[in-house]
Amino acid sequence: MDRNQLISLIKGKKSFLCVGLDSDLSKIPQHLLHYSDPVFEFNRSIIDATLPFTVAYKPNLAFYESRGAAGMLSLQKTMDYLGTFKDECFTIADAKRGDIGNTSTQYARAFFDKASSGYDFDAVTVAPYMGEDSVSPFLAFENKWVILLALTSNKGAFDFQTTEDTEGLKLFARVLKTSQEWGNSGNMMYVVGATRATMLAEIRQMVPDHFLLVPGVGAQGGSLAEVATYGMTKDCGLLVNASRSILFASGAGDFAEKAALEAGSMQKEMEQLMAEKGIL
């Protein structure tokens, strides 16, 4: 999916909601455990319930890899199912990959090259530590996206990401500055945690046009209104992720209805924020 298609999708659905499929087998409703693939049944129900309100789905690879082959089968079936709604949602492999060039090329094939791996994600999250040649192999795929970690939502973000260098740039700002030479606003986005909303203004000055993937709203405590105030552009420029607050809105038989209510409520707030910005 290219940038224009993504923007159209956002305007059409009046939403910039990304649903994170952190589908933990130990947390999904008990009654699903009778199915042969409970996680896929869970994901399918969540997707059906939230698709009208959602522009992106973001499977978190760790929750599938932790279950070995069974987990990877759940992921494959989930992605095949999302493939039937190809024009209706953007898909993100939340994988935090990154390695030397020839290895990153293999990771890019793992997420982007359906003929090789079975997966056809639109985007993958990438860690910047190893620099340009660890990122550029992902950018070689047309209409695919790198979503580079900049300032993450967790406590550990303060261990290295906010360390200031001799030129007065914090590491996350150095990543934003340097990586803009590797790609553009049509094939790169950045991860910026909602728990750092006030730093979004500073980040927006550095990357005025790039989309930001914003985790941390919901279970992690970030505010949607603050994210919009400091991060929204004329093209919206935001994908705000919620995982646990939607997936596990209810642990009972009404989990899908409750997920739809939660997603719908976020979409309503997003619609209003976009309208206030004059985007709709």
Add this chain to the structure above:
Amino acid sequence: MDRNQLISLIKGKKSFLCVGLDSDLSKIPQHLLHYSDPVFEFNRSIIDATLPFTVAYKPNLAFYESRGAAGMLSLQKTMDYLGTFKDECFTIADAKRGDIGNTSTQYARAFFDKASSGYDFDAVTVAPYMGEDSVSPFLAFENKWVILLALTSNKGAFDFQTTEDTEGLKLFARVLKTSQEWGNSGNMMYVVGATRATMLAEIRQMVPDHFLLVPGVGAQGGSLAEVATYGMTKDCGLLVNASRSILFASGAGDFAEKAALEAGSMQKEMEQLMAEKGIL
């Protein structure tokens, strides 16, 4: 495998060689393509040929993930096979993972918790960008290891890892300094590229006891003698990885014999370097 067992293994085999299983389907000898799982047949032959000279095997996850379910099956069979030599080799998942705490816990299960994922690696490579809570979940597993990226062997290492902060520490040195509060020399190692051998002296001052996993000897051009000069400790303290130079020493029917010759030649050099250091 704990630290003492690893040191005994190194002294017993008179080797600190790690063979990287970057088993690229497009590069393995043609005649193996007749097998139902060519990559596993290749790995098994490489393991059989190199085990006398090798203390660690390091499957590079990207080369398996890029082939989807078939690749993950090759990896599972390879790890099951290595499991039959459990006391004879240390196993490393070269995966460069790292995410917020609850996600890193899932990645740790993916590599360490055999009952959950089918995998029982001794160690996993982890990227430090997201800080302590992205690393500590891996350290919660007994007798398992985190191998944290410090200074990598690729060109992109100079994009961020060598940026100096206001206290005069380069980022990789900041990672070394800070992360020593998270673990110890019995459950953490660091990745330091052989192509940076002269910087090893500086690194050894900061982490005098930790094992270093050193890629970049062989195809990437690093020198084994230099690595030993600057990085070896009284416990050896090194695992030097070679991948392509061993795996693809020959592309023909004699690939395993040529791999054994190459691994044996490296072991001989390592034995001499250890003897010179008075370790044997």
